[in-house]
Amino acid sequence: MTSLGLAWRSTKRYRVRAVLAVIGVAIIGALLFDMLLLSRGLLDSFADLLSSSGFDIRIVGSEGVPIVRFPIDGSTRLAADLRALPEVRDVVLIRVERATAQVNGRTPRDVTLVGTTQTGGGPWTIVKGTNLPSASSSSDRCLMLIARRLAAALGVVPGSVVDLSVRPAGIASALPAIACRAVGVVNFAFAATDEDSVATTMIALQDALGLQAADADLVLVASRPAVGSAAAVRAIERLRPDLRVYSNEDVIAQFNQNGFAYFRQISLVLSALTMTFAFLLVATLLTVSVNQRLGEIAALRALGIRRARIASMLLWESALLVGGGGLLALPLGGLLALALDHILRQMPGLPERLHFFVFNWRAVTTHLVVFGMTAAAAAAYPVWLTARLPIAETLRREVVG
Amino acid sequence: MPVVEARRVTRLFPMAAGPIAALRDVSLRVDAGEYVAISGPSGCGKSTLLHLVGCVDQPTSGEILFEDRDVAVLSEAERSRIRLMRIGFVFQRFFLLPMLTARENIELPQAEAGAAAADRRARTRELLEYVGLADRADHLPSQLSGGEMQRVAIARALANRPALLVADEPTGELDEQTGEQVADVFDRVHADGTAILVVTHNPALAARASRRVTMKSGSLVS
Ligand SMILES: Nc1ncnc2c1ncn2[C@@H]1O[C@H](COP(=O)(O)OP(=O)(O)OP(=O)(O)O)[C@@H](O)[C@H]1O
Ligand SMILES: [Mg+2]
Numbered sequence: 001m002t003s004l005g006l007a008w009r010s011t012k013r014y015r016v017r018a019v020l021a022v023i024g025v026a027i028i029g030a031l032l033f034d035m036l037l038l039s040r041g042l043l044d045s046f047a048d049l050l051s052s053s054g055f056d057i058r059i060v061g062s063e064g065v066p067i068v069r070f071p072i073d074g075s076t077r078l079a080a081d082l083r084a085l086p087e088v089r090d091v092v093l094i095r096v097e098r099a100t101a102q103v104n105g106r107t108p109r110d111v112t113l114v115g116t117t118q119t120g121g122g123p124w125t126i127v128k129g130t131n132l133p134s135a136s137s138s139s140d141r142c143l144m145l146i147a148r149r150l151a152a153a154l155g156v157v158p159g160s161v162v163d164l165s166v167r168p169a170g171i172a173s174a175l176p177a178i179a180c181r182a183v184g185v186v187n188f189a190f191a192a193t194d195e196d197s198v199a200t201t202m203i204a205l206q207d208a209l210g211l212q213a214a215d216a217d218l219v220l221v222a223s224r225p226a227v228g229s230a231a232a233v234r235a236i237e238r239l240r241p242d243l244r245v246y247s248n249e250d251v252i253a254q255f256n257q258n259g260f261a262y263f264r265q266i267s268l269v270l271s272a273l274t275m276t277f278a279f280l281l282v283a284t285l286l287t288v289s290v291n292q293r294l295g296e297i298a299a300l301r302a303l304g305i306r307r308a309r310i311a312s313m314l315l316w317e318s319a320l321l322v323g324g325g326g327l328l329a330l331p332l333g334g335l336l337a338l339a340l341d342h343i344l345r346q347m348p349g350l351p352e353r354l355h356f357f358v359f360n361w362r363a364v365t366t367h368l369v370v371f372g373m374t375a376a377a378a379a380a381y382p383v384w385l386t387a388r389l390p391i392a393e394t395l396r397r398e399v400v401g
Numbered sequence: 402m403p404v405v406e407a408r409r410v411t412r413l414f415p416m417a418a419g420p421i422a423a424l425r426d427v428s429l430r431v432d433a434g435e436y437v438a439i440s441g442p443s444g445c446g447k448s449t450l451l452h453l454v455g456c457v458d459q460p461t462s463g464e465i466l467f468e469d470r471d472v473a474v475l476s477e478a479e480r481s482r483i484r485l486m487r488i489g490f491v492f493q494r495f496f497l498l499p500m501l502t503a504r505e506n507i508e509l510p511q512a513e514a515g516a517a518a519a520d521r522r523a524r525t526r527e528l529l530e531y532v533g534l535a536d537r538a539d540h541l542p543s544q545l546s547g548g549e550m551q552r553v554a555i556a557r558a559l560a561n562r563p564a565l566l567v568a569d570e571p572t573g574e575l576d577e578q579t580g581e582q583v584a585d586v587f588d589r590v591h592a593d594g595t596a597i598l599v600v601t602h603n604p605a606l607a608a609r610a611s612r613r614v615t616m617k618s619g620s621l622v623s
Pocket of ligand 2: 447448569
């Protein structure tokens, strides 16, 4: 019989002990797995969100950062210049304003008004109706997409007319309203679930602002796949050294360095703590069980069974307990992660598509490696105990004692 | 020809209150095929001597020669090998592995010795028949009586055809009648040419030995 076979038999023989250990390790392991998912989840989810827009580079004015932005002077020229770059495949101009939306003279609501040059799709999914048509093909001056929650609150369906008036920052009174026709009810990818957003064309936004030409405060650029974002960023920086150009990776890296590092440190500390519990649980159980079996073990040694064989039997016993619990921990942790993610995502101000717990294979691999190490560590003391066991003295003690 | 020889062995156990001399200057030789019984009052050093001869302990002074090799100069791995291949241990408390069947317990030392599966199976069947338990092969120790467990333990001790069987109070946990069954098995083992060294308080068992040795406070008296 192999060492694994022996270990399996012992585990089966002390069934209750084994089941308790496996359950304990599974619960601890589920926490560890969740910690691992959490430690990268937000970052991965954020990266996923950024790349889902189809644009890999964002440009903001020199004072701005991707989150707090100021209009970029001459952005229409800029868009044309960018399009001329061989590294660039597509360019979209975006401007975001605070505005109010009113339907049929009822109480107006504050909304986030997004103007975009992107037509025929964007970082949103259609719930009802259609996308923004390309501006030239439409007789309507202002067409818009409206967030699902807001549409429900205002009683807006595709075809409804909404009066939008912009309230520029620092100006007390709103600008004159323009009438916009809703063409689609959508879920915005970037908007918080509780954020009331509408999207329209840059042209319509200019009208709402009462300007001849409105400057964008964000320019999204898609690089040519063959070139890649890093090269495209360099080309844009050469073209316009006065602007700030970030690839999605840059944004993620910044996010990772600021703020998110604390998150990872905390989850590292908590992971280490949970694994200490798993280690203590299994090490204690194995030590107790070895102490109960000292007579048997001394007898095996007297019969010429090598130390290495007994050590590998104990290692396997540890591996069965820790491994069983560790494997069970994966589905258990997965379910727990779903529940916890659901709770965390009810936090106000989060984009709907942002998740805290995101499955990734790296977390599974780390989980398995950490569990392997824990199994070995938990077996270390019992193995040492049996390796230095004085055979004659133990045999005598088992009979006398 | 000696299987094992203890030459003027002394075994001290260092204690806080001063060392205890469990054995003092003891010499004992067990020849091939010989059946030796050691008896004597409790605490006189019988088990200590048996452990030295069985290569699970080392003397403080003097030497143990097992098949003419000085045990003191061997590595633990080499002593372990001698125990596996040349010595069979039988314990008062049997010490069968509780999670293994009778057959698996007997196969364990053979597997450790590297015997092929088919040879192990054949040898185990032969041994179970030898100790009269052919029909109990698949029973766990918990399903066997004390006498049956001890017979399985003897079969396990004989698994690798040792030159010497050592037994410490093999009938200590058994009633008179069951003890006799075990003694009968020992007689057969002896008759088949294996040397036996048995420590016992049981006069009926000691009487069956070809040579009886008595100990008193760490020394041989006869
Ligand atoms: N590991 C040890 N540590 C300390 N003292 C020991 C140890 N082993 C044996 N002794 C002592 O050595 C002496 C002989 O012990 P041993 O076990 O050999 O006696 P025994 O003849 O086998 O007795 P019994 O018939 O009760 O089994 C005793 O005084 C015992 O206390
Ligand atoms: Mg004794």
